[in-house]
Amino acid sequence: MSISMLLEMAQEAAMSADPERTAVVSDDIRLTARDLSTLADGGAGVITSSGARHVVYVGTGGAMLPLMLFSAARASVPVTPLNYRLSTDGLRALIDRLPDPLVVVDDEYRDAVGDGYRVIGSADFVEAARAAQPVVEFADPDSVAVVLFTSGTTSRPKAVELTHNNLTSYVTGTVEFDSADPGDAALICVPPYHIAGVGAALSNLYAGRKMVYLRHFDAGKWVRLVGDEGVTSATVVPTMLDRIVAVLEEGPADNAALPTLRTLAYGGSKVGLPLVRKALSLLPDVGFVNAYGLTETSSTIAVLTPDDHRTALAATDDAVARRLGSVGQPVPGIEVQIRADDGTALGPDETGELFVRGEQVSGRYTDIGSVLDADGWFPTKDIASLDADGYLFIGGRSDDTIIRGGENIAPAEIEDVLVEHPNVHDCVVVGADDPEWGQIIVAVVVPSAGASPDPDELREHVRGQLRGSRTPDRVVFRDELPTNATGKVLRRELVSELNAEQSTATKEPA
Amino acid sequence: MIKNGSRLQSQVCDTQVIVVRSADGLDDLRAGGAPMVPIGSEPTAGLTLDPALSDGNLMGKRYVDDAGAEVLVTKAGKGTLSIGATPLSIKEAKPLPASD
Numbered sequence: 001m002s003i004s005m006l007l008e009m010a011q012e013a014a015m016s017a018d019p020e021r022t023a024v025v026s027d028d029i030r031l032t033a034r035d036l037s038t039l040a041d042g043g044a045g046v047i048t049s050s051g052a053r054h055v056v057y058v059g060t061g062g063a064m065l066p067l068m069l070f071s072a073a074r075a076s077v078p079v080t081p082l083n084y085r086l087s088t089d090g091l092r093a094l095i096d097r098l099p100d101p102l103v104v105v106d107d108e109y110r111d112a113v114g115d116g117y118r119v120i121g122s123a124d125f126v127e128a129a130r131a132a133q134p135v136v137e138f139a140d141p142d143s144v145a146v147v148l149f150t151s152g153t154t155s156r157p158k159a160v161e162l163t164h165n166n167l168t169s170y171v172t173g174t175v176e177f178d179s180a181d182p183g184d185a186a187l188i189c190v191p192p193y194h195i196a197g198v199g200a201a202l203s204n205l206y207a208g209r210k211m212v213y214l215r216h217f218d219a220g221k222w223v224r225l226v227g228d229e230g231v232t233s234a235t236v237v238p239t240m241l242d243r244i245v246a247v248l249e250e251g252p253a254d255n256a257a258l259p260t261l262r263t264l265a266y267g268g269s270k271v272g273l274p275l276v277r278k279a280l281s282l283l284p285d286v287g288f289v290n291a292y293g294l295t296e297t298s299s300t301i302a303v304l305t306p307d308d309h310r311t312a313l314a315a316t317d318d319a320v321a322r323r324l325g326s327v328g329q330p331v332p333g334i335e336v337q338i339r340a341d342d343g344t345a346l347g348p349d350e351t352g353e354l355f356v357r358g359e360q361v362s363g364r365y366t367d368i369g370s371v372l373d374a375d376g377w378f379p380t381k382d383i384a385s386l387d388a389d390g391y392l393f394i395g396g397r398s399d400d401t402i403i404r405g406g407e408n409i410a411p412a413e414i415e416d417v418l419v420e421h422p423n424v425h426d427c428v429v430v431g432a433d434d435p436e437w438g439q440i441i442v443a444v445v446v447p448s449a450g451a452s453p454d455p456d457e458l459r460e461h462v463r464g465q466l467r468g469s470r471t472p473d474r475v476v477f478r479d480e481l482p483t484n485a486t487g488k489v490l491r492r493e494l495v496s497e498l499n500a501e502q503s504t505a506t507k508e509p510a
Numbered sequence: 511m512i513k514n515g516s517r518l519q520s521q522v523c524d525t526q527v528i529v530v531r532s533a534d535g536l537d538d539l540r541a542g543g544a545p546m547v548p549i550g551s552e553p554t555a556g557l558t559l560d561p562a563l564s565d566g567n568l569m570g571k572r573y574v575d576d577a578g579a580e581v582l583v584t585k586a587g588k589g590t591l592s593i594g595a596t597p598l599s600i601k602e603a604k605p606l607p608a609s610d
Contacts (some may be wrong), residue, residue: 001514001517001528001582008584009569012585073559138517141514142515165514165515172582174574175606176570176603177569177570177571187557190610200610203610209608233608263607263608265607265608265609265610289607290610291610299609300609300610301605303606305606305607331606332603332604359514394586474529506511
């Protein structure tokens, strides 16, 4: 089905329950489902009359994101929200890869986009949509609805193609239609160019849950907005969770700060267990949700539910307790398999590469084509294992594997141990070039507030719990880790820095 | 076999569905006893809602048969969804917490 259908259904539900019910809040803008639908019809008219074959949105999102998604769907043209933080060159390089686009851009990024394209300002687009002849096409369900670029932290960004069927399979398979209570509200602070942003716009609308946008994340504002809009659910990436926890720790140590919040989902990249435990203890009445997914899988494919969190926290059985560090079980419609390097399927508690299959999985890239195997399985490039009850554990990206003296070492294994040290606030483990070993293990550590840990003590801490070959060769300290806007640690950046330091050091006279 | 994503409408009530998972049985998908037809088709004259198949269906619910067929109701109507004379049943889904 077309994603446009999700809005049609949401509108119908709202019309029969309460036509004036707010569907989208973004700063001073408030839209009902009908407002959004009417605007999207006009937006489709604007896109169609432009003759564009692709729509690009460069901006901070808010109500513009659902508007662009549904306008493009009703014009039967794919849409790509781009990362507005990219450099001028970075932005144009991506726009150049899209066919004959109409670029809709927030004022502050207009110069970055330049005059080389068919461009319209976001406010002008909305004005034009109000006046345009409405267009409502029903896109072919197998056509591409959204193209998202991967963050490109490890290589050239890849253009992931998500079809209408991929996205609607995800939404209708994981979200119960119109199931939200009338007062429910979701606070959305993930950026529009991230799959979680696209997922949030579609799934909350389908659930009948008011969407409240915070376009520029700030932990203090986030906390205030929860109170002001009666927010009942929210999703954050690890860096956001860390800052929210810091704000809560300064205030009253109970749920008073977030009285209406019922569920808080975290994901996007790995969250260290000490942070999860701290958040759980600060917010005992909130149900925590760990969501795991990839751009290529149309958002979430596994969920650790609030009950899973509580059970794991209370467990005396180690096998159950360790699930707090898992991403839970696959969502309906998703099959998972762990495979060895030679492709054979592995059993419980065996570690290999995660493969997934299901209607929501695209696995198709522009200029590359589909990377699904003959049976429809997608290689995630994530190292993973399943326990006996089907809980999925993610052990990092296979690209991040350190090869030290011929031995493969997954950084996540060391990070999980190191982050539990009381003097460690955050950490990442990377491989730096080394003439003797090929690579050596370097732990990059952000100390806890006020702590100045001794490198040898941290090395001892790891040595005490893992095989000797896992002990970091070096420990270096940083005030913070370099991350992108969605909380992904930029490992390549750290490796380059470390290698540069190393080569400078070796060039110096002894 | 009908394609996933196909949209069908009832000829005797307001019901509209989308095929989520196709199966051979869906070639005989009915609402209110009358065959469902592609959206936008002209209904056959003289068809009426079969009172024995008028329990209705629910918007946004997924209906399945034993052979793996699955449809999503995108507009509710008075007719019962059936394959031949056998009513489809509602697919009960374990509710998931909001995750994005």
